[in-house]
């Protein structure tokens with residue numbers, strides 16, 4: 001019998017050195033499960049995909065089920081490709097995540113085609129809008145904390161899953177697995193992206209009870225010592241004051257956001273600031289179509305998906321359509337306004353990048369960063385440039401520059417740049433607290449830059465020398481339990 005249990009292991013299929021494509025393979029006694037099917041947001045076409053060949057090229061590996069933790073691109077962007085690669089899979093998620101996928105995946109297909117047509121990418125689209133419709137019958141939705149079956153057709157032991165509210169964005173969930181082996185139950189918890197603390201719309205995460213055997217944990221903020229120092233309340237006040245100062249002096253504010261999650265949370269804060277008089281109630285708020293479509297899913301699900309205030313609706317916050325034409329953006333910037341637009345990391349060819357190009361050279365405007373930006377992203381480079389300028393002191397001649405768009409070349413950074421801690425991710429002390437609570441025998445660290453995972457690994461080993469900690473590279477096998 002022992003050979004049966006020896007076959008349970010984990011393999012990361014996406015890159016693990018950066019916040020890339022989240023996609024992990026579990027082989028559990030004859031059942032194959034994918035945790036997420038993401039794509040790397042900074043790559044295109046096949047380069048953005050997790051390495052599904054790590055499963056496909058081996059006769060002893062297959063996929064029965066995909067469990068999707070939440071709707072961010074780095075977690076769902078390769079789902080249609082995974083479904084085509086493993087045509088018999090069933091896909092499990094929460095109901096809001098399914099509704100978000102039905103907005104986001106067609107939007108991704110259209111964007112890929114558009115980029116190919118306009119010549120900004122040479123990568124052929126990975127999937128079409130037309131084929132996506134046929135996939136949605138594979139999506140099975142589950143209520144939070146209700147048991148569902150994940151045993152594969154060749155599975156030798158029963159596997160049961162349960163989704164737990166992950167407190168990250170609408171619909172986000174962690175997955176708890178119970179595996180009935182011949183030597184007793186084995187348990188695993190996959191955090192997905194997780195936020196332990198309440199945001200403006202979404203309450204903090206709920207977690208299962210420990211002890212468990214194996215914890216597969218995200219480590220996004222593992223290298224960020226400041227995140228745990230700021231309280232959300234202080235950050236909200238500071239953010240409100242920044243808006244008030246810039247708008248009051250006639251400038252405009254760009255808040256680069258992920259269209260899913262941060263965008264809606266910022267709308268909720270702006271709504272609060274308008275009601276309590278922090279900013280003028282008639283300051284226009286500009287948003288783009290995709291974010292509004294996602295806000296609709298937030299509003300529709302407010303009675304059946306965890307919420308701080310069921311009465312709040314993103315749709316009741318007045319919003320203006322973002323001007324499409326660059327010249328119109330320039331003239332719109334003449335009067336104070338708030339631009340809540342993607343992408344959060346200000347990648348090239350996105351609205352936040354285009355608007356930032358019109359703002360950075362003017363000291364009356366501000367770019368206020370409100371989410372995670374990886375260190376090589378334009379948002380992070382802009383923050384560093386402003387820090388260099390502001391740190392240089394009076395009388396300094398340094399005028400740092402930034403290249404937001406290579407065709408435009410370097411631009412002087414004169415606008416205000418500030419960063420606020422509104423992350424939907426747990427800071428690293430909260431992640432350590434989760435380890436304390438779940439008392440796992442093993443921790444597998446995923447979804448964090450190298451130094452973030454190193455900090456987490458060192459600290460888990462320091463506080464819990466009895467725990468085996470792994471930081472696997474892409475393709476490396478980690479046994480789930482003995």
Ligand SMILES: [Zn+2]
Nearest residue numbers: 070072168193
């Ligand atoms: Zn996420």
Ligand SMILES: [Zn+2]
Nearest residue numbers: 022072074193
């Ligand atoms: Zn993520």
